Amino acid sequence: MNKCKKIVIVLLCCMLTFAWTAPLTTEAATITDVKSSNSKYTAVKWAVDNGIMETYPGGKFQTHKLVTEQQLLTMIANLDDNYSYSYSSDMIYNYYSELNIPLNSNRYANVSRGQFARIFAALNGLDLSEPQAVQYLYLNEITTGTTGKKTYNDYQPNKNITRGDIAVFFYRIAKQGGIASEGLTGTATGKDNSQITLPVNFMSNGTVEFENNNDNNHNDWSNNPKVNNEVQNIEITNPEITANGVDSTLITIDLKDSYGNEISEEESLQFKVTSKAGAKISSSSNSSSGQSIYAYSDGGELSVYVTAPKLTKTIKDTITFELVNNDEAKYASYKGKKFEATLRYVPKAELRITYDIYDPENPEYAGGNVDSGVKPTNLPDDMEPGKITIVEVDPDDQTFYGKQGSDSDKSIDYANAELRIANKEISPWLFEQIALINYNTTVQYSLNSEGRPVYNFHTEDVIKTDYKLSISSPVSEIVLFLIEFIPEDEEDISLYLYDSVKAIRAIYNSLSSFEQKNLQNNFKDAISKLEDAEAVVDSLKKNQDLANRPDGKEKYTKVIVSLVAPGGKIITDYRGKVRITYNGVSGDFEFTTNTKDYVTNTGHAGAAVAYFDSVIYGETEVTAELLPYDSEDNSYKKSLKDLYNQEVKETIFANQQFKENSCSHEVEVGFVVDQSGSMKKNDPTNHVSTKTKQLIETIDAKHNSAVRFNTKGILEKSGSAEAVSSADIFKASNIKGGTNIASGIDIALSNFTSSTTTSKSIILVSDGVTTERQINQVIQKAKNNNVKIYTVAVGKQADTKFSSLKQIADETGGQFFHISQIEKLHDVYENIAEAILCEDYDSDNFCTSPDSIFDDAEVEIRRTNVTMTATINTNCDNVDKVIAQFNSVYGNYQFDLIDRGQNIYRATQSVSKFQNFNLYEDVEFLAYDENGNLIGSKTVEIQ
Secondary structure: OOHHHHHHHHHHHHHOOOOOOOOOEOOOOOOOOOOOOOOOHHHHHHHHHOOOOOEEHHHEOOOOOEOEHHHHHHHHHHHEOOOOOOOOHHHHHHHHHHOOOOOOOOOOOEOEHHHHHHHHHHHOOOOOOHHHHHHHHHHOOOOOOOOOOOOOHHHOOOOEOEHHHHHHHHHHHHHOOOEOOOOOOOOOOOOOHHHOOOOEOOOOOOOOEOOOOOOOOOOOHHHOOOOOOOEEEEEEOOOEEEOEOOOEEEEEEEEOOOOOOOOOOOOOOEEEEEEOOOOEEEOOOOOOOEOEEEEEOEOOEEEEEEEOOEOOOOEEEEEEEEEOOOOOHHHHHHOOOOEEEEEEEEOOOEEEEEEEEEOOOOOOOOOEOOOOOOOOOOOOOOOOOEEEEEEEEEOOOOEEEEEOOOOOOEEEEOOOOEEEEOOEEOOHHHHHHHHHHOOOOEEEEEEOOOOOEEEEEOHHHHOOOOOOOOOOOHHHHHHHHHHOOOOOOHHHOOHHHHHHHHHHHHHHHOOOHHHHHHHHHHOHHHHHHHHHHHHHHHHHHHHHHHHHOOOOOOOEEEEEEEEEOOOOOEOOOOOOEEEEEEOOEEEEEEOOEEOOEOOOOEOOEEEEEEEEOOOOOEEEEEEEEEOOOOOOOOOOOOOOOOOEOOEEEEEEEEOOOOOOOOOOOOEEEEEEEEOOOOHHHHOOOOHHHHHHHHHHHHHOOOEEEEEEEOOOEEEEEEEOHHHHHOOOOOOHHHOOOOOOHHHHHHHHHHOOOOOOOOEEEEEEEEOOOOOHHHHHHHHHHHHHOOEEEEEEEEOOOOOOOOHHHHHHHHHHOOOEEEEOOHHHHHHHHHHHHHHHHHOOOOHHHHHOOHHHOEEEEEEEEOOOEEEEEEEEOOOOOOOOEEEEEEEEOOEEEEEEEEEOOOOEEEEEEEHHHOOOHHHEEEEEEEEEOOOOOEEEEEEEEOO
């Protein structure tokens, strides 16, 4: 829907008036007409206590009263994490209509149970007809039917839904994580029906049963589920990890269906994953959700991260995987079965190395992995997720006194909580200001994916000013409301307000360009106040960075070494030294530094800190060695004995800046990023998110769109380069599910402008494949609209199925790239930026960097022979010869590798040709062009 249509809809909505039904009340916490023995009582009480539904006068809930569509949407908005607008009927209808939720033409009509099923599916991004939508409710355990038969008729889809039904359904939905509306890309027609398989007898009056595959006429292998077909392989990156509460490992399971067939890349199966020992399990490497989570497969690949608990003794753990919410016959053999993986957690003393990089020319993207420290998750005692009334705030201790219902006040810590207003993140200072001016206001309490508390203000509870916006925009109101807290006098703006000003700016940047212009035109003074405040805090932050910078170092690499006792506790009173070596420079440093930063609250006392006056972009290595400690204090000698004189290594990665492009060309670009579950393995730190934001800034296209996809594509942000790059796009928490490349491309194609003067391109990053039919459709659509698609395949060449990605690039006039390591994305992006802006591309440019030549290299040492294998990047056709060079103190030994085709060079030699392998430290693979020039190298350590 274009902007003009949106404006017309909003203006029309503003002119409509409504005759409301009898007013509801929230005064009575007691429900007078539903007994505690009633099966729906728990759900009803939950819905009322949490403000999802309200009671009628006299505390009556009226479970049998029918629900209109208008009432249902209001309840959904109350539960929807993605809804952050006012709760007027007009605004709610406008929001969900734009998401293509299947609604009636009459908002006062009663809602049938069948319509509710379709609405629920659409909220979760599935366009289903009524039977498939009902089955979707069964699969997600939202309903059990009226008699437990779990058929279409047993659900009674034609019957109107009641308030009691809604309370129960919402209660079950909330227990499974609530609603975060995604919506549909077009009018609901049932186009996703193929994703939901209806069981046998589903449309009859009988009980649902699995298909019987024992027909004597169909005894061939393909028609009979085989119980051993499911798990093809279980790969554990590191079966033994340190029991320190930090160390983690990736578990990847390759699956097939019960008949031994491949599982489609677009399909995603849900598994319950549990740790017997209570380890944290998560979907990404930088978060931990809990000891039991629901994980989604990417086609036939299921991946989860497991983080070891803090332990002082070694234990074994069993991680179990169990398929849930799936009654399809092709997964019949999964039923009641659990797959297991075994891990071992070992307490060890550690030298933990972190680093930070400062380069004034690249302040935002340079790099670092400094641990932000332990963030305590102090949850409110004896409080359930729901509304909390704030009675008093204590900014000094970062606590507030709050209560639920008639309970007494409790002290609640908000120091490390997520603080929000209408689901927009704010700083602790802004949270305090809002609470201080709104006596006895309420916040909605919930938990995020990391188990931290979230406190969210609703706008109607705290914003009392009518800003008289010409176009209804609740988020614009939030911006204007928060700007009022910024001090009028710039001299009163301190570095303490840095996070607050940046939070307001982030909310402003989330607005559409139309809404931003509306504020600039009608509230010029307020926006100027925000911009001036941002300039002040940026200047103060820069001055602080300069003040903290070591004398004489304009840029530096800061290395922090911490001592960790077995069990994960950081030692803060050790007085020995550590030898730190980086870039050929070495020094001995004491563990006496307090690295705590009052602004970012990072670090701890007792660290050894070294500054090196160089920044090396790309990957480098730093080493640390704990030196013997000659002292009468023997308290740590026993626990640290295995660390003395042992060299510990850590890779430092400094993210490069893109070079300034000399070409100027008016372009539009769609940035399409794969966030399917398999990307956890190929991009564990979500580097593609940082690098893509950086690329958006560099290209600075006239119009940009950021699209992520897994099982389906989702538009995250569109507009100017600044608006898109500063938005919260491509988050690690979204990495899950299957791979539907075509859906992501299709959404990007739909978000270009109608301009005929701009050249249009799509940049696609993925590690997977999609169906040929879908690919052919989006290729044709791209060609019809003169859109070039540049594709980047991520992963080892042997693992990556990139024929479809190559086809997309070749047929649309773009370019195909392949990288085995995500850190090489910089070179690819730099070449793509040049191709888009200069409308020219030289494939040899990509292979001028020595790091870009080799995809992989390895040495296999067997009992009788040694095999050397190198895989050359498919883009590099300038390689003529590859040599493997063994380096030792007695000289170097070289072997020519033979071109085996498919960019693979290999040679096998007898072990007798080598001396003792202990003499060799590493093997260097060297690539030469046809003129004998060395053009690439890769070093492999001999294990």
